[in-house]
Amino acid sequence: MALDSIDRKILAALQLRGRMSNADLSEKVNLSPSACHRRVQRLEQEGYIRDYVALLDARKLGVPTTVFVEITLQGQADEVLDAFEKAVTRIPDVLECHLMAGTADYILKVVAENTEDFARIHRQHLSRLPGVAQMQSSFALRTVFRTTALPL
Structure with missing residues (x-):
């Protein structure tokens, strides 16, 4: 279905x-409440709306440090990729994991309390991921811009 x-x-x-x-919402988009509700239900059923979530404040929760970790694997065989992906999903501090085209095989977005906490995460989890040949971590100094909104 095409979006209007x-x-x-x-x-x-x-x-x-x-x-x-x-x-x-119906007032904002100039529809009757019932028509608006039907459209939202359709957008949910067709998968345009995946879920509803609360966006939490990392600072207030004690994990203000964001680290981007570039990972290069020893190989690209399906079993190596599958083992890595399965293991990385079990690390609670990893917010995102992206399979990449370029110099790194994966980029992870990790949150931590501080550099010492990241050292713990690295020692206990990241260094034990299967198939890793090389890892490079970059600490975000400041978040300039962040959004979860996709362009429409």
Whole structure:
């Protein structure tokens, strides 16, 4: 199904305020509440809306340090990739893992309390990942811009 301009307005509004009431959403996109509700249900059923989540403050939760870890594996065989991917999903401090094209095979986004905590995560988890040949970590000094909203 193709998205029309109203679907895009609904998705844009919900990306910014996922807990917006249907009444507020319908007013924002100029639809009746019942028509708006039907559209949101359809967008959910068709998979455009995957889920609703709360975005938490990493600083308040004590994990203000973000580290990007580039990982190069020993090989590209399916069993090596599968073993790595299965193991990395079990590390709670890893927020994202991306299979890459380029110099690294994977890039991980890791959160930690500080550099000492990252050293613990590295020692207890990252250094034990299967198939790793090389690892390079880069600490984010400051987040300039962050969004979860996709361009519509």
